[in-house]
Amino acid sequence: MALIDTTRQFFDRYRQHDVEGMLTLFGPGGRIDYYPAELTGAATEAGRKIWSGLIDVFPDLSNEIGGVYPSADGRTVTAEVRISGTQAKDGFGISNKGRRYDLPHVFIVHGDELDRIVAMKAYWDNAAWFRMLGKTSLD
Numbered sequence: 001m002a003l004i005d006t007t008r009q010f011f012d013r014y015r016q017h018d019v020e021g022m023l024t025l026f027g028p029g030g031r032i033d034y035y036p037a038e039l040t041g042a043a044t045e046a047g048r049k050i051w052s053g054l055i056d057v058f059p060d061l062s063n064e065i066g067g068v069y070p071s072a073d074g075r076t077v078t079a080e081v082r083i084s085g086t087q088a089k090d091g092f093g094i095s096n097k098g099r100r101y102d103l104p105h106v107f108i109v110h111g112d113e114l115d116r117i118v119a120m121k122a123y124w125d126n127a128a129w130f131r132m133l134g135k136t137s138l139d
Helices: 003-015 019-023 043-057 126-132
Strands: 026-034 039-042 062-070 076-086 100-111 117-123
Touching: 003 019, 003 062, 003 076, 003 100, 003 117, 019 043, 026 043, 039 043, 043 117, 100 126
Parallel strands: 026 117
Antiparallel strands: 026 039, 062 076, 076 100, 100 117
């Protein structure tokens, strides 16, 4: 299997809300860096926290892969992914207004020689996410 396949499997499992399955795709010590949320750390802790939290707050959470681009050596993959969901409860500092978001993300995935994820960086427009969900202040 190639890292591009691992990356696709990650988002397939994310669509299925299979957090434990997502985590099995990370190598030992695998990390996430979700810059807009200022969340970094071990996937087993930080990843489990954010993915479980998003699934809890947005029970219809889904994603659609727009493109997956491997580096020449196959050790890095960049993925364009649209993530969407309808808020069902308060979370992430956002009061529930039952609003839906649909937002493009970019994920940069680095893998090891066994095509396990060792680092995943994610970027999105956090201000747009807040606006879509009706959060208009930073308090």
